[in-house]
Amino acid sequence: MTDKREWPLWEIFIRGQHGASHRHVGSLHAPDAEMAILNARDVYTRRKEGVSIWAVPANAIAASSPSKKGPMYDPAEDKAYRHPTFFDIPKDVGPM
Amino acid sequence: MYAQMVKSEGPKDQDDPTKLAEFQARIDAGEKIEPKDWMPEGYRKTLIRQIGQHAHSEIVGQLPEGNWITRAPTLERKAILLAKVQDEAGHGLYLYCAAETLGVSRDEMTEMLLDGRMKYSSIFAYPTLTWADMGAVGWLVDGAAIMNQVPLQRTSFGPYSRAMIRVCKEESFHQRQGFDIMMKMCAGSPAQKQMAQDALNRFWYPALMMFGPSDKDSVHSSQSMAWKIKMNTNDELRQKFVDQTVPQAEYLGLTVPDDTLAWNEEKGGYDFAEPDWDEFFEVLKGNGPCSVDRIATRKKAWDDGAWVRDGLMAHAEKARAAKVAAE
Ligand SMILES: [Fe+2]
Ligand SMILES: [Fe+2]
Ligand SMILES: [Fe+2]
Numbered sequence: 472m473t474d475k476r477e478w479p480l481w482e483i484f485i486r487g488q489h490g491a492s493h494r495h496v497g498s499l500h501a502p503d504a505e506m507a508i509l510n511a512r513d514v515y516t517r518r519k520e521g522v523s524i525w526a527v528p529a530n531a532i533a534a535s536s537p538s539k540k541g542p543m544y545d546p547a548e549d550k551a552y553r554h555p556t557f558f559d560i561p562k563d564v565g566p567m
Numbered sequence: 568m569y570a571q572m573v574k575s576e577g578p579k580d581q582d583d584p585t586k587l588a589e590f591q592a593r594i595d596a597g598e599k600i601e602p603k604d605w606m607p608e609g610y611r612k613t614l615i616r617q618i619g620q621h622a623h624s625e626i627v628g629q630l631p632e633g634n635w636i637t638r639a640p641t642l643e644r645k646a647i648l649l650a651k652v653q654d655e656a657g658h659g660l661y662l663y664c665a666a667e668t669l670g671v672s673r674d675e676m677t678e679m680l681l682d683g684r685m686k687y688s689s690i691f692a693y694p695t696l697t698w699a700d701m702g703a704v705g706w707l708v709d710g711a712a713i714m715n716q717v718p719l720q721r722t723s724f725g726p727y728s729r730a731m732i733r734v735c736k737e738e739s740f741h742q743r744q745g746f747d748i749m750m751k752m753c754a755g756s757p758a759q760k761q762m763a764q765d766a767l768n769r770f771w772y773p774a775l776m777m778f779g780p781s782d783k784d785s786v787h788s789s790q791s792m793a794w795k796i797k798m799n800t801n802d803e804l805r806q807k808f809v810d811q812t813v814p815q816a817e818y819l820g821l822t823v824p825d826d827t828l829a830w831n832e833e834k835g836g837y838d839f840a841e842p843d844w845d846e847f848f849e850v851l852k853g854n855g856p857c858s859v860d861r862i863a864t865r866k867k868a869w870d871d872g873a874w875v876r877d878g879l880m881a882h883a884e885k886a887r888a889a890k891v892a893a894e
Pocket of ligand 1: 625655658
């Protein structure tokens with residue numbers, strides 16, 4: 472049933488006006504990269520949401536596995552000292 | 568709503584009870600479920616139906632308004648309507664992409680719409696007879712859609728929630744441009760005001776039907792609400808819609824076509840007449856005034872576009888092969 476000639480899927484990343492990083496906004500189908508960027512313009516930037524578009528073939532993205540969430544992210548849990556709020560600096564010291 | 572009467576499937580025998588309990592706990596804790604996470608088959612299937620139906624509604628929903636683009640009364644109104652209809656195409660695409668993360672392709676969903684296996688909202692099976700209908704559709708139809716889509720931003724399935732956030736950002740413009748048309752017509756000649764009244768008369772009950780059957784007849788709700796696929800009951804949203812819309816009609820100087828409409832102090836909302844549910848079920852079965860035409864139009868667009876889709880794909884493959892050969 473699924474036509475093997477279905478247009479491939481692209482993941483779209485857009486950088487907004489204010490110099491922030493490209494952000495994933497969604498995906499779309501297109502025959503090639505050039506069309507993916509043109510389609511992304513129409514689908515994701517109708518209200519000047521961006522000044523730069525990246526289109527990445529969806530099958531080129533490697534993703535971490537949701538079932539390995541524990542071993543991946545738990546080690547950061549007991550390292551509160553990585554945050555500045557861990558340290559109490561007396562008011563007298565002034566801004567720091 | 569845009570997804571009315573979505574047949575829901577509960578947990579299945581083969582679902583591992585421990586995993587099911589963990590899954591429900593994640594939803595109850597407000598966590599988002601992402602495509603690669605474990606999910607019950609019933610959750611996945613119900614979501615494909617619901618998001619697919621929602622996507623189809625956005626796409627088919629372009630037709631009643633597209634009907635007036637070439638005949639808009641001014642160039643400005645034409646540009647606005649064009650932008651609105653283009654947004655609806657975007658909404659359809661966001662939603663198809665969300666559904667595709669569940670393992671169904673957009674082309675498959677399109678084929679299921681065209682051969683009747685999937686549905687679209689009953690509202691789009693009604694005709695748009697005059698320019699005032701563009702006002703009524705934006706005001707009432709997009710208004711009803713907003714009522715449903717705002718809470719769906721909190722739905723449990725991540726990609727659906729993100730699509731809804733995007734849609735909701737754009738939807739307010741749709742309703743306002745519709746109300747703006749209604750204001751203009753109601754401030755115009757008596758004949759123009761009559762057109763606005765006529766549009767309200769024809770769209771009032773179909774708009775109420777958008778929320779789906781009455782809760783007492785809504786068999787699919789409870790599982791979907793537990794899984795946060797559905798956030799409110801049909802009657803809750805319908806009541807909210809009526810309470811919000813009646814004062815707007817009064818502002819326009821129009822009469823809601825319901826003799827029984829009355830403010831109920833006790834419940835703090837309006838009492839109102841239910842739409843004709845027999846008509847609703849007929850429309851859902853594909854017997855609405857424009858049902859045949861809508862699907863025929865979509866099918867023609869799909870068939871006529873086949874050579875373009877294939878041609879662009881062939882061109883892309885050829886260009887890729889040429890590039891490889893040159894390297
Ligand atoms: Fe929409
Ligand atoms: Fe809309
Ligand atoms: Fe919508």
